[in-house]
Amino acid sequence: MKILLxxxxxxxxxxxxRILLQEGYQVDVxxxxxxxxxxxxxxxxxxxxxxxxxxxxxxxxxxxSVRSHFLATPVLFLTAKDTVxxxxxxxxxxxxxxxxxxxxxxxxxxxxxxxxxxxTLEMPNSDRLKVADLELDPDNQVVYRQGKAIDLSEKExxxxxxxxxxxxxxxxxxxxxxxxxxxxxxPSSNVLAALVRLLRRKIEIKHETQLIHTVYGKGYxxxxx
Amino acid sequence: MKILLxxxxxxxxxxxxRILLQEGYQVDVxxxxxxxxxxxxxxxxxxxxxxxxxxxxxxxxxxxSVRSHFLATPVLFLTAKDTVxxxxxxxxxxxxxxxxxxxxxxxxxxxxxxxxxxxTLEMPNSDRLKVADLELDPDNQVVYRQGKAIDLSEKExxxxxxxxxxxxxxxxxxxxxxxxxxxxxxPSSNVLAALVRLLRRKIEIKHETQLIHTVYGKGYxxxxx
DNA sequence: CATCCACCAAGAGAATTTTCATGAGATTGT
DNA sequence: ACAATCTCATGAAAATTCTCTTGGTGGATG
Numbered sequence: 234m235k236i237l238l239x240x241x242x243x244x245x246x247x248x249x250x251r252i253l254l255q256e257g258y259q260v261d262v263x264x265x266x267x268x269x270x271x272x273x274x275x276x277x278x279x280x281x282x283x284x285x286x287x288x289x290x291x292x293x294x295x296x297x298s299v300r301s302h303f304l305a306t307p308v309l310f311l312t313a314k315d316t317v318x319x320x321x322x323x324x325x326x327x328x329x330x331x332x333x334x335x336x337x338x339x340x341x342x343x344x345x346x347x348x349x350x351x352x353t354l355e356m357p358n359s360d361r362l363k364v365a366d367l368e369l370d371p372d373n374q375v376v377y378r379q380g381k382a383i384d385l386s387e388k389e390x391x392x393x394x395x396x397x398x399x400x401x402x403x404x405x406x407x408x409x410x411x412x413x414x415x416x417x418x419x420p421s422s423n424v425l426a427a428l429v430r431l432l433r434r435k436i437e438i439k440h441e442t443q444l445i446h447t448v449y450g451k452g453y454x455x456x457x458x
Numbered sequence: 459m460k461i462l463l464x465x466x467x468x469x470x471x472x473x474x475x476r477i478l479l480q481e482g483y484q485v486d487v488x489x490x491x492x493x494x495x496x497x498x499x500x501x502x503x504x505x506x507x508x509x510x511x512x513x514x515x516x517x518x519x520x521x522x523s524v525r526s527h528f529l530a531t532p533v534l535f536l537t538a539k540d541t542v543x544x545x546x547x548x549x550x551x552x553x554x555x556x557x558x559x560x561x562x563x564x565x566x567x568x569x570x571x572x573x574x575x576x577x578t579l580e581m582p583n584s585d586r587l588k589v590a591d592l593e594l595d596p597d598n599q600v601v602y603r604q605g606k607a608i609d610l611s612e613k614e615x616x617x618x619x620x621x622x623x624x625x626x627x628x629x630x631x632x633x634x635x636x637x638x639x640x641x642x643x644x645p646s647s648n649v650l651a652a653l654v655r656l657l658r659r660k661i662e663i664k665h666e667t668q669l670i671h672t673v674y675g676k677g678y679x680x681x682x683x
Numbered sequence: 684c685a686t687c688c689a690c691c692a693a694g695a696g697a698a699t700t701t702t703c704a705t706g707a708g709a710t711t712g713t
Numbered sequence: 714a715c716a717a718t719c720t721c722a723t724g725a726a727a728a729t730t731c732t733c734t735t736g737g738t739g740g741a742t743g
Contacts, residue, residue, distance in 0.1 A: 449730090
């Protein structure tokens with residue numbers, strides 16, 4: 234379970250991150266909005282804990298931005314702002330929960346558990362993704378096909394991960410671009426096609442069953458059939 | 459969006475259910491635990507709003523029971539119990555959110571929106587159309603016939619979708635043309651015949667049962683027989 | 684410095700959609 | 714029943730759109 238904590242008050246984020254670590258979570262910390270935004274968009278967190286008031290980008294901006302990139306990561310706001318209007322604004326910006334400082338640590342941890350429980354409930358996937366005779370070990374950046382290990386580059390792993398997390402589904406170019414490159418995109422270049430080619434070269438050449446299917450004019454579909 | 463509200467205080471549940479209705483939700487109300495439990499297990503709700511203290515079964519029991527039946531329905535606790543321990547217990551029993559009475563209506567509605575937003579986000583559009591041994595997945599631009607996936611092009615999908623949405627019915631050329639091509643660009647030749655051929659080639663050749671029947675001089679009919 | 688990787692761009696190549704030519708089958712009137 | 718006429722199926726090719734391949738550049742890494 235990977236958590237991103239974005240808060241500029243180190244008096245709070247330091248001990249909090251330590252406690253979350255003790256609870257067994259992986260924790261990344263950012264202490265300004267810009268750093269938080271980048272981390273949130275570039276990594277796949279299971280939960281974002283955001284402060285509202287932040288230098289450079291507010292928590293709400295991060296939340297909106299994450300949501301607009303189709304990431305369903307749960308978001309917990311952690312803030313001193315405590316009018317009902319603030320809460321409504323935060324929740325309607327896409328937050329899943331809202332906790333007012335100062336808060337009791339136990340309640341925070343319970344809410345964190347509640348939010349994370351949901352994502353594991355709905356994704357009972359083990360961290361090793363398997364499709365057909367392909368097995369991806371994202372932590373160690375390796376895929377096995379027919380038992381043999383295949384080394385992949387960073388971008389290749391990212392793409393394959395995205396594919397394997399959504400098998401048998403049409404993934405549009407736009408969705409893939411958004412997942413792999415954080416900034417917005419215009420198909421001004423061919424990166425994706427090129428990347429797909431590299432991945433195919435490693436994954437499916439010499440193994441007759443095709444796994445990456447191109448859907449003309451739309452995107453790609455990954456899976457058997 | 460279907461909501462179950464379980465609360466024994468009708469002074470609260472009556473106006474609340476009315477407000478939720480006004481907001482456009484379908485609402486069922488139970489005013490004791492047993493009734494709530496039955497409704498929760500027998501129907502598919504998108505959200506449960508539970509009071510903690512209830513005659514017959516507590517909200518926590520309902521929550522545990524729902525969870526043990528592998529229903530991932532979000533649960534919002536609504537209660538007067540307001541120690542941190544209570545909150546932690548509620549959340550750890552499987553609740554997704556916890557709101558203390560008395561609460562502000564706007565905040566409740568915002569939290570309801572937040573919880574429902576999540577379930578629509580993660581719901582893949584599964585309006586799959588089935589006719590005979592054909593199953594169409596328009597979102598992913600695939601049809602399965604006898605379990606095997608067949609890739610279709612954009613126009614083929616559009617035509618097949620139209621067919622499968624109106625099985626066993628005569629669809630005139632004009633109707634089909636209107637559906638597939640905008641009014642401004644009316645193709646002048648026999649595109650439709652050509653397209654039908656392409657579709658037949660993929661769908662029914664090699665599978666003896668004919669699905670696309672031509673109605674001479676009128677149009678086509680899709681279905682068995 | 685050598686290597687690996689991400690990115691770019693352009694021509695080759697492939698898939699899709701439309702059009703055309705043609706023949707087979709259906710329909711109608713006589 | 715027969716011919717004239719209309720409609721559809723079919724294969725092939727043109728037009729269009731999109732993808733793949735390739736070679737190259739620059740930056741980061743070791």
